[in-house]
Amino acid sequence: MRRVENLFLTFSILGSVIVFALLAPMAIIFFMTNPIQIGEALMDLEILNALLTTFTAAAMATFSALIFGTPLAYVLARKDFALKNLLESLMNVPLAIPHSVAGILVLLAYHSRSSIGEILSRIGIVVEDSFWGIVVAMLFVSAPIFISSARSGFSMVDETFEHVARTLGAGHFKTFFTVTLPLAFRSIVSGIIVTWARAVSEVGALLIVAPYPKSIALLVIERFEAFGLSAAIPITALLLLIGIIVVLTLNYISMR
Amino acid sequence: MKTVSSPLLVLKSVSKSWREFQIKDVNLEVRRGEYFVVMGPTGAGKTLLLQLIAGIHYPDSGKIILDDVDVTYLPPERRSIGYVPQNYALFPHMLVKDNIGYGLKIRGYSKNKVEEEVQEISVKLGINHLLERMVSTLSGGEQQRVALARALIIKPKILLLDEPLSALDPETREEIREYIKEIRKILKFTAIHVTHDFVEAVDLGDRMAVMFNGEILQVGEPIEIINNPRNELIASFTGAKNLFKGKVIARRGELAEIDLGGVRIYAATRKLGEVMVAIRPENIVILLEKARISARNILEGIIEEISEKPPYISLKVDAGLPFTVYLTRNALEDLNLTVGKRVYLAFKASAISVF
Structure with a gap:
């Protein structure tokens, strides 16, 4: 008989506990509902609107992180400058504070009577109780994820590739777009997905900055508080499904 | 004024300090059409020197003149x-043909023109069967x-090669050396080749510079420098002892009889005509009598000098040519060797590098 090593036997039993703890809630929800109920949830106009608001706001936050975070990530990966480590650490602080705290910070800095908010409102961006508020709050809590993902992607691209491209006649920008970016592509794409998923999952900051228009995570809370647990089940199952799809997609991309 | 005789590349008092590497007051001239080897140990600053010439880094001081133009601060x-x-x-996200065509595509050449030129150079370099391959499937020699x-x-003004053979196995290394010589005949480029291997310097270089600690210590023909190093330091890392010029005068299969100017030896090689021969000092065995042993070459000589060469003892033996032999202290004492003593040098035909 094949001998099972004691260490792996013990560790596997201990590991099963956490597997169970995580998988049980995800499995049970699908026994509490059925495809018809989930389908009905998808027909619910309030749910659809909340989903649309959440997904587009998360997409805009992610897009902003991409446009402004990619250049920052590249500079961080390639250049040394004074206080660089401090800057990098500070960029990660939003990940280390309670989300309600993040919401208060965002509201304080960008509300329409603040000095920055006043400038923003002139170009039509008001954060309190607005779609833009959702975008800005999501950006604050999710952009750090994109920046570190892109930065580690760029760090893994051997600078020699860029050197060779330069000697072959490509300027800085052409080198970046034809060599560096394609080679860091996987990190950028997985950064985009995780950042978007993080933005979608935000509750605390939205509760403070912009409870309206209603985003999906807030709608789940509202349904739960107003109608009880069973009313929140179909919409919960729906969001869980979306989460599973996102994670599997991410896994597929990083396996390729 | 541009004249044919002006050097293609001139470095004037170039200095640079970058991370742990340094270039100190380097003056250098590379002539048009020349194959110039820079030899030095790891950490001597050879790569940094190439990167300064390429424009990947800019010098802290000094000037770089390429083809009569000051390029010191020109981007690569x-x-x-x-x-x-x-x-x-090689760019891993592109096919071989797209790697080769990259420089032309960036210059805005039409797709057809790029394809045409890629075909042309691939045929010349004997790699047109690789064009559709992924870079990751190439062997070391193919990548090279x-x-x-x-x-x-x-069509660069100058080609910079950074230790081009060091990542290859010995057989491929020899193959690529021959290959570089061949394509030089076809494409007639000027090159700077950085290496720490004296075989490459002697085999490929028209001239060479010896670099140590960021400084150029000696410039000249490779064989000159290796046979007459200006000082002990240069001698210690050019590392070539027992390097001789010779001529293949007869051969039996894999075995060639080589005349080194009076002294004849047998070596395993397929080469013909003028060759260079190198025998590593630790591969020579000292015998007191002309015994029957398996070594193909046995030369008679007289010990001229015995010196310490930790961890070895170094002997200089005159056997018609000056030989250097390394042996252990035990062997020295067992054989009771002294200056002036008559000995026999034995070494195998396979222990000789011929190039």
Whole structure:
């Protein structure tokens, strides 16, 4: 008989506990509902609107992180400058504070009577109780994820590739777009997905900055508080499904 | 004024300090059409020197003149330099043909024109069967050839090769050396080749510079420098002892009889005509009598000098040619060797490098 090593036997039993703890809630929800109920949830106009608001706001936050975070990530990966480590650490602080705290910070800095908010409102961006508020709050809590993902992607691209491209006649920008970016592509794409998923999952900051228009995570809370647990089940199952799809997609991309 | 006789590349008092590497007051001239070897130990600053010439770094002081133009602070894309780094740096996200055509595509050549030129250079370099391959499927030698093609297609003023053979196994190394000589005849480029292997310096170099600690210590013909190093330091890392010029005068299969100017030896090689021969000092055995042993070569000589060469003892033996032999202290005492003693040098035909 094949001998099972004691260490792996013990560790596997201990590991099963956490597997169970995580998988049980995800499995049970699908026994509490059925495809018809989930389908009905998808027909619910309030749910659809909340989903649309959440997904587009998360997409805009992610897009902003991409446009402004990619250049920052590249500079961080390639250049040394004074206080660089401090800057990098500070960029990660939003990940280390309670989300309600993040919401208060965002509201304080960008509300329409603040000095920055006043400038923003002139170009039509008001954060309190607005779609833009959702975008800005999501950006604050999710952009750090994109920046570190892109930065580690760029760090893994051997600078020699860029050197060779330069000697072959490509300027800085052409080198970046034809060599560096394609080679860091996987990190950028997985950064985009995780950042978007993080933005979608935000509750605390939205509760403070912009409870309206209603985003999906807030709608789940509202349904739960107003109608009880069973009313929140179909919409919960729906969001869980979306989460599973996102994670599997991410896994597929990083396996390729 | 541009004249044919002006050197292609001039470095004037170039200094640079970058991370742990340094270039100190380097003056250098590379002539048009020349194959110039820079030899030095790891950490001597050879790669940094190439990167300064390529424009990847700018010097702290000094001037770099390429083809009569001051390029000291010109970015790399405006210098027209071919650069083959040590790991070749083939772009992994492109096919071989797209790697080779990159420089032309960037210059805005039409798709057809790029394809045509890629075909042409690939045929010349014997790699057109590789064009549709993924970079990750190439062997070391194939990668080297593709990297050369990619650098040469832009018709660079000068080709910079950073330890081009160090990542290859010994057989491929010899093959690529011959290959570089061949394509030089076809494409007639000027090159700077950085290495720590004296075989490459002697075999390929028209001239060479010896670099140590960021400084150029000696410039000249490789064989001159190796046989007459200016000082002990240069001698210690050019590392070539027992390096002789010779001529293959007869051969039996794999075995060639080589005349080294009076002294004849047998070596395992397929080469013909003029050759260089190197025998590593630790591969020579000292005998007191002309015994029957398996070594193909046995030469008679007289010990001229015994010196310490930790961890070895170094003997200089006159056997018609000056030989250096390394042996252990035990062997020295067992054989009771002294200056003036008559001995026999034995070494195998397979222990000789011929190039």
